[in-house]
Amino acid sequence: MELTLNDIKFIRETVHKFGYPLNEIEKYAKENFIPIAKPEVADFLSFIVRLKKPNNILEIGTAIGYSTIIMAKACSKVRIVTIERDINLAEIAKENFKKAKVEDRIELICGEAQQVFPNLTKNYDLIFVDAAKGQYIEFYKEVKRLLSKEGVILWDNILYKGYVVNEKNVKHKRRTIVYRMREFIEILHQDKTLYTVILPLGDGLAVSFKEE
Ligand SMILES: C[S@@+](CC[C@H](N)C(=O)[O-])C[C@H]1O[C@@H](n2cnc3c(N)ncnc32)[C@H](O)[C@@H]1O
Known part of the structure; x- marks a missing residue:
């Protein structure tokens, strides 16, 4: 017997609950239809940051800073660079970083990730990709370039609501995204420098580990 939707609902009910300001950000996101990490993905982010204790993290797709704050709170030494193209969301995220008292460890770059990448010269121990699903193939080479040795990449929404x-x-109108995601999953699995698994969390989360 395999897991059912009820099991997934149960998992969602058992995840850690985050306090202020994350609980308020969750409410704001729901009321304003802003997509943020699903509860089990958010909990996994917190888990992997606690486990890996990265020195630095790169996030692509900040929205209003929910996942950024979760990662910042999970490791007191970590510094995060996060990229968001929507200036209005970026402004809200900055306010949220202050509310969470993590603003001194977060650099928010407002712009299209593809244009920001060439300006990034450091390597990152953990990279969380949570932006336009159709663009993951475009991000792939640059994300790999920016990854530290033994670094981890988390690719969210890899199964796109199960449509993949x-x-x-x-x-x-969604077919192109589905085809591009399938192509992307194939690229990940062919890549001998990464060890990738797909976890059935949220919309599907691929986790890649750089083996060298
Ligand atoms: C799903 S939301 C991010 C949610 C956030 N990671 C969280 O869990 O709280 C995706 C965000 O990525 C941004 N985005 C999409 N494509 C982008 C790109 N090419 N460059 C920068 N930001 C992008 C969108 O504006 C949107 O706010």
Whole structure:
């Protein structure tokens, strides 16, 4: 017997609950239809940052700073560079960083990730990719360049609401994303320098580890 939707619901109910200001950010995101990490993905982010204790993290897709704060709170020494193209969301994120008292460890760069990447010269111990799903193939080379030896990449929404596996009910406008995601998953699995697993968390989370 395999896991059912009820099991997934149960897992979602058992994840750690985050206090202020994350609980308020969750509420704001829900009321304003701003996509943030699903509870089990958020909990896994917290888990992996606690386990890996990275010196630095790169995040692509800040939105209002929910996942950024979770990662900052999970390791008191970590410094985070996070990229967001929407200036209005970026402004809200900055306010949220102050509320969470983590603003001194976070650099928010407002811009298109593809244009920001060439200006980044450091390597990052953990990279969280949570931006436009159709662009993961474009991000891939630069994200790999920016990854430290033994670094970890988390690619969120890899199964895109389940459409990547079951495309029957996919509307035409979403098909391109589905095909691009499938192509991307194939690229990840062919890549001999990364060891990648796909976890059934949220919308699907791929975790890649750089073996060298
Ligand atoms: C799912 S939301 C991020 C949620 C956030 N990581 C969290 O869990 O709290 C995706 C964000 O990525 C941003 N984004 C999408 N494509 C981008 C790109 N190419 N460069 C920078 N930001 C991008 C969107 O504006 C959006 O705010």
